[in-house]
Amino acid sequence: MFETSVYKNRRARLKEKVKSGLVLILGNGEAPANYTDNTYKFRQDSSFLYFFGLNQPGFAGVIDIDSGDEYIFGNDVDMDDIIWMGPQPSVKDMAARVGVSKTAPFARLADCMKTAISQGRRIHFLPPYRFRNMLLLEELLGIRPALVKNYASLELIKAVVDLRSVKEPCEIEEITKACNIGYEMHTAAMRNCKPGVKEQYIAGLIEGIAASYGSMVSFPVILSQNGETLHNHDHSQILQEGRMMLTDAGAEEVSHYCSDFTRTVPVGGKFLTRQKEVYNIVLAANNKAIEIAKPGVTYQYVHLEVCKVLAQGLKDLGLMKGDVNEAVAAGAHALFMPHGLGHMMGLDVHDMEDLGQIYVGYDDETRPIDQFGTSSLRMGRRLQEGFVITDEPGCYFIPALIDQWRAQGMHKEFLNYDKIETFKDFGGIRLEDDILIIPGGSRFLGDKRTPITVEEVEEIMR
Numbered sequence: 001m002f003e004t005s006v007y008k009n010r011r012a013r014l015k016e017k018v019k020s021g022l023v024l025i026l027g028n029g030e031a032p033a034n035y036t037d038n039t040y041k042f043r044q045d046s047s048f049l050y051f052f053g054l055n056q057p058g059f060a061g062v063i064d065i066d067s068g069d070e071y072i073f074g075n076d077v078d079m080d081d082i083i084w085m086g087p088q089p090s091v092k093d094m095a096a097r098v099g100v101s102k103t104a105p106f107a108r109l110a111d112c113m114k115t116a117i118s119q120g121r122r123i124h125f126l127p128p129y130r131f132r133n134m135l136l137l138e139e140l141l142g143i144r145p146a147l148v149k150n151y152a153s154l155e156l157i158k159a160v161v162d163l164r165s166v167k168e169p170c171e172i173e174e175i176t177k178a179c180n181i182g183y184e185m186h187t188a189a190m191r192n193c194k195p196g197v198k199e200q201y202i203a204g205l206i207e208g209i210a211a212s213y214g215s216m217v218s219f220p221v222i223l224s225q226n227g228e229t230l231h232n233h234d235h236s237q238i239l240q241e242g243r244m245m246l247t248d249a250g251a252e253e254v255s256h257y258c259s260d261f262t263r264t265v266p267v268g269g270k271f272l273t274r275q276k277e278v279y280n281i282v283l284a285a286n287n288k289a290i291e292i293a294k295p296g297v298t299y300q301y302v303h304l305e306v307c308k309v310l311a312q313g314l315k316d317l318g319l320m321k322g323d324v325n326e327a328v329a330a331g332a333h334a335l336f337m338p339h340g341l342g343h344m345m346g347l348d349v350h351d352m353e354d355l356g357q358i359y360v361g362y363d364d365e366t367r368p369i370d371q372f373g374t375s376s377l378r379m380g381r382r383l384q385e386g387f388v389i390t391d392e393p394g395c396y397f398i399p400a401l402i403d404q405w406r407a408q409g410m411h412k413e414f415l416n417y418d419k420i421e422t423f424k425d426f427g428g429i430r431l432e433d434d435i436l437i438i439p440g441g442s443r444f445l446g447d448k449r450t451p452i453t454v455e456e457v458e459e460i461m462r
Contacts (some may be wrong), residue, residue, distance in 0.1 A: 001097065001255075002170050007053050010163060011063055011070060014051065017159035020065050021122030024113070024140075025051055027059040028134045041216060041260035044353075046347035047126055049159055049256060057417055059091075060109050061100075069103045069334035071108040094404035113140045124153035126160065157355045164352055165360075166386035167416075171346065172436060172445070174257035175388055178218070179446030181251035185209045186450045189223070189247045190265050190461050193239060199223055200235040201203040202247070210251040216257035217347040222248035226263060227428035228396045230339060235384065238319035239267045244275060244427050250349060258349040260390055261450055269461035273453075276454055278395055279295060279429055281313030285393035286431045289341060293383060293391070293435065293442040298366050300380035303341040305332045306393050314395070319423070323416045332411035334373025335401060335420075342390035345434060351388075383437045388445065392432030397423045425458045 027048040030039040044055045054060040059074040065131055079269065080163075091103045104112075119383060123141060127149045128134045134145040135146060143151050148270040167175070185206040186277055192202050203223045210217045224232035225239055227246030239245060250260035264282075266275060266370045285306045292301050310331045313327055314320040319336075320327060327333060344351035354361045361379040362368060379389055401426060406417045431452060434445040451460050 001053050001055070004097060004099045006168070006170060007028065007051065009101055010051050011099075014271070015063065015065055018065050018153075018155055019125060021124055021127050021157060022112075022116050023065060023173075024123055024125045025063075026060045026125070026128065026131060027052070027054065027057065027061070029132050029181065031130070031380055039195060041269045044256070046256065046352070047164075049162055049347060049453070050160075053099070055256075056094070058106060060106065062109070062208045064113060069102060070100045070336045071104060071112070073104050073106045073112075075106050106203065107353055110140055113269065117141070122153075124156040125151075126156060126254045126355060127152040128430045129270075136410045148307075154359075155358055161352055161359050164346060165344065166384060167346060167388050167436075169384075170180045172388070174255045175259065175346065175434070176445055176447070177255075178215070178251045178253040178259035179256050179261075181210060181213050181215065181253065182249070182261045183251055183450050185251060185448055186261055186263050187460060189245070189249075190263065190451065190457065192268070193265050193267055193461065194267050195239055196239040197239045198235070198287070199225065199237050199239065199245070202245075203235045205248070206249055208325075210249060211252070213251065215252050216302050218250040218252040218260060222246070224263075224366060225267065225428065227426065228398045228426075229428075230394075230396070230430075240271065241268045244429065246428060246430055248430065248432065252349070254434055256347055258451060259401075259434055259446070260345055260429045260432065262392055262394075263431040263450060263457070264431065265461060269420050269458055271454055271458065275428070277317060278313075279424070279454060281317075282393055282429045282431050283454075284313060284315050285309040286391055286433065287420065289393070290433070290435060290442055290444070292438065293384045293389075293400055294440055295383055295437055297379060298382045298403040299341065299361075299389065300366055300369070300377060302378050303374065304328060304405060306339065306341055310337055310393060318419050319416055320414055321416055327411070327414040330411060330413035330414065331371045331373055333412070334403055334414060336395045336397070337393060337396075338376065338396070338401070339394065340374070340377025340379070342432075345388045345390055353378075378391050383459040385436040385439055389437070390432055390433055391435050392430055394428060394430035396428035396430075397426040398428075404439065448450075 033040050062071040075089045095103045137148050150385045203221045225243040246260040246264045252258050288309045307328045311324045311327050363381045366381045435442045
């Protein structure tokens, strides 16, 4: 939890952006795993954390834009809770820590909403992603769960995105901590990437590293020697000499700020010649993004420039042909990189995606490009100082996609299918870093960059 002033300032800035009415921000409740008392690890709603800071289930926050009053609704523990959980601070004491003086039992939230509705006041809420809160909004506001997202406040969504996009120094400090844990996770994966080791062992090892810091992984670990499957959560294989292991994983710090790195390393510690050739192309693409990302530039532009680096490298290897700029404009490169360059990151590993990616990654000036591959770019808008984004180019040889494109004659003027056929057993490479936009450019987050050059990777694996 940050200093009280942090939360007070955030709510004050929110009041400046929302014109009138009540702002309702629901926290999350416990979620049963297989029966009521056996719950999943609790994860608070990120926007509730951002404005109200309380990391316990069963809370809601209300901000009265017109009067300036702020409320936290939640219940004090009873004796049964104390027996099982130990003494707990009161709701009043917890609220005071984040600068809120008005509290009430959770049941009073319904009365608050009923009064506002009877007065014809606007109630702003964010789109819910958990069914419990969808049902709660039906109870509070009379909106059917199937329709509740349609009534979410666009004014509030845009205000929250505007505030949460630019990270404060205290947030950068927490993300840096998460990146440092991510460094340990990935270097441990590298050291254990040996023939005969089961993927699940390494996946469990790095999850344990995150847990050992009191945190957890920021998303389910992606780890596989079949790296051509972009989000491969199957960890059932035994690592084989001559293959590469792609690991996409990050830590969620105790404060819930996240990291997200990807490294691709050779099983056994030594890159084969063609692996090294493709790897260095992806590394050049990653470094290109760092070189040109800066305030005032759209990330959509950065994405397309990175794709040109990828296409030029593949042309040099004889896998692509023709004019590189024309190839990227046509989308021919997407055979090898059918995803976007990166996304926002913060309290969520895909920051604020629950609010609608179109509002997080785009705006009235920059709109998505409706083209295979580039249409998957989550972050396209103009960069600002304080943005934290991922830089994650890749190169994949997906047999089913190659077969489909070849059968359809897709981009024959740019693709050397005969040569591409010889790479169908290659797998995939992705190299991902977390970067902070700073005055005049960008920089890596974390005390040191996770080993990434061929020499660095082979040295740490050796």
